[in-house]
Each structure stands twice: as C-alpha cells, then as structure tokens.
Amino acid sequence: MNVKNLRLINFRNYYNLNVEFNDNINIFMGKNAQGKTNLIEALYICSYGKSFRTTKDRELINFNKEQAYIGANTKLNNLEKFIEVKMERDKPKRIRINKSELKNYKELNTGLVSVLFCPDDLKMIKEGPLLRRNFLDASISQIKPVYSYNLIRYNKVLMQRNNLLKTCRIKKDLVNLIDVFDIQLSKLGTSIIIERDKFINELNILINPIHKNLTCDKESVELKYFSNIPRLIDKESIEKEYLKLLKSNLNRDIEYGTTEIGLHRDDLLMLINNKDVKIYGSQGQQRTLVLSIKLSVVEYIKKYFGVYPVVLLDDVFSELDEDRRKFLSNSFKNMQVFITVTDAVDLNAVNDLSKSVFIIEDGKVI
C-alpha cells in the first residue's frame, strides 16, 4: 500500500502544499516546529479519519483561515483511491473516497491502512487501561470495519444503560427496561471480546521473534488479555455468561449508576520474562516493547490484509540507538515509510534504502 501524493490547503501551518512521495522511505527533515509532524498528522487523518494529537478538528485549520483541505492519492495493488478531507470551523469534517462521501469515517480503512509510531506510544504501557483498549480497538479496526461498527453500537447501548441505571434509583419500576440493553450488550460485547482475544493470540505469536531480535535473544514477551467476562468455549456460552453477570450485578450497578461488567473494563497485561513491564520494566525495556508491539501490528496487518500498511514514524527514529534503528530499517525494506528527523546524522540506518528527503521549513517543503 502506498500514498502517491499529498495536497494540503490551509492545514495547520501549510497554506498550499503539493508533494509526491517515494514508494519506500520518505524523510521529513527540519528544525523544531517547522511542520514535520503536521505532515504525519495529515497522512494519519487520511487513514483513521481523525488526528492522533487532537479531538478538536478546528485546531487543524490554519489560524488565519476558515477552511482546510487534505487530499491524497493512494494505491493498493492496482487499485487507486483518492481520499479527501474537508474541514470547516464549527462544522463536522467531510471525508470522500473517489468523490463519494463517507457516512462514517470508520469506513475509511478501505482507503489507507497505516500504523503510527510516536513518543506517546509509551503511555500505552505506563498509563491506565483506556490507552491499551484504544490500542486494541485501533489495530483491529484497521482490518475489520465490522469490529469498529460493533464497538460504536456497544458504547451507545452502554451509555443508554448507564443513563437508565441512574433513573432507576428514583423510578424503580423502570428496572425491567434494562433487560433490553443487557441482551444487546451481551451480544455485541461477546463478538468484540472474541475479536480482542483472537488479536492478542495472534500478536503473541508475531511479537516474540521480533522482540528477541531487538533484545539479542534476551527477553521473551507475553501479552495477556484481562476481562471480567470469562472467555468460554463458544460464542453462545460467553453470551449467556455475559448476560448472567450483568443481571447478577444489577443492584450494585443501580447503586453506583454505572455498568461494572463488560469489555469497557478490559485490560492488556504486558510481561517481559514473566514480569509485568509496567511495574518492573526499565524505560529502555518499555520503549523496546512498544516498538516490538507496533512492528507486530505491521506484520498482523500484512497477514490479514495481504499488503503492508504505510508506516508513520513521528519523533521516534532519533530516540533509538543505532542497532534498533538498523533493525527497524531492515524491517522497512518492502513498505512505504514516513519518518520525521531533525538531523541528517539520524539517517545512516536508511542509507541502503531507496529514499526521498524533504526539507521542511515553516510550513513549506523546500
């Protein structure tokens, strides 16, 4: 999969940009605050329909303008797609693929599949379970649109159930209505849990050879899925158990006004040599693990999608030692990669690869 070109109008500090890309390595090089990450962000939006830096689309529009535009031509085997994102202040953004408007940006993964590596990835290990669940959801959604569709529906039903729980504290006769939500939650929740389980099992297979290479065979990794729903032998049994747990916890849920049981409480435990890396891992071990996880996702997408995703590396390359940079570069031989760097010395590791270097200065490629 490739991005052939990118067009930006009034996007962040770019007034008017038109740039063609290399099929292999693309380097965005420049001093701080010139617009390197803004380019990675524009590509990410073409892939995920939203930014990784902000939830407020108006921040993406140039300070002095009312509208912004991103356009990118992508190529998957012989299939070409033209992705367009139009942003207007105080209006929802509009996304089109080949001139036809998407109803939901989650359909976007048919246009451009990508994996982002950025310094904030480390938070996935250091911080709370929400970021780990977000990681699972973003990775699985890239190849299974139905997963994100089910997740959106699940969250909607969960919100309705929580609202009703609060009302039930006063109007006790409404409690029977909760059944309808419980049935939907257990059905949608079961299909999501099964996908999360499958994904984590796959990742465990893919990650170990990668991590062993990165750590000279010294460390083994295990990713463990934690859910308050037991994963039984088949879908029907999980669904039944899910429903039973929701019902048995109902009084407590009414008391607290929120649903305790369900996949919205899931977590992912990460072990290096059988020890929880969040508690015992050094900063370096945590960084390397994140790298291994992201590289496994790249391989996972290749396995299920048939082609490599586009890889976006923001502010990560310069942070790595020479060995890890070399290892990464070797992994990037057969895919299109975008890398931000501040200094040309960081580029030794990609010397042997086909590459284009774009010098970025004050919102322009010069």
Ligand SMILES: Nc1ncnc2c1ncn2[C@@H]1O[C@H](COP(=O)(O)OP(=O)(O)OP(=O)(O)O)[C@@H](O)[C@H]1O
């Ligand atoms: N909505 C906007 N309108 C105009 N300029 C913006 C907007 N949002 C951000 N900028 C500008 O973009 C620049 C930052 O760009 P970016 O984050 O891409 O920097 P960078 O080159 O990746 O820097 P670093 O190496 O420090 O990470 C800043 O000068 C900032 O003021």
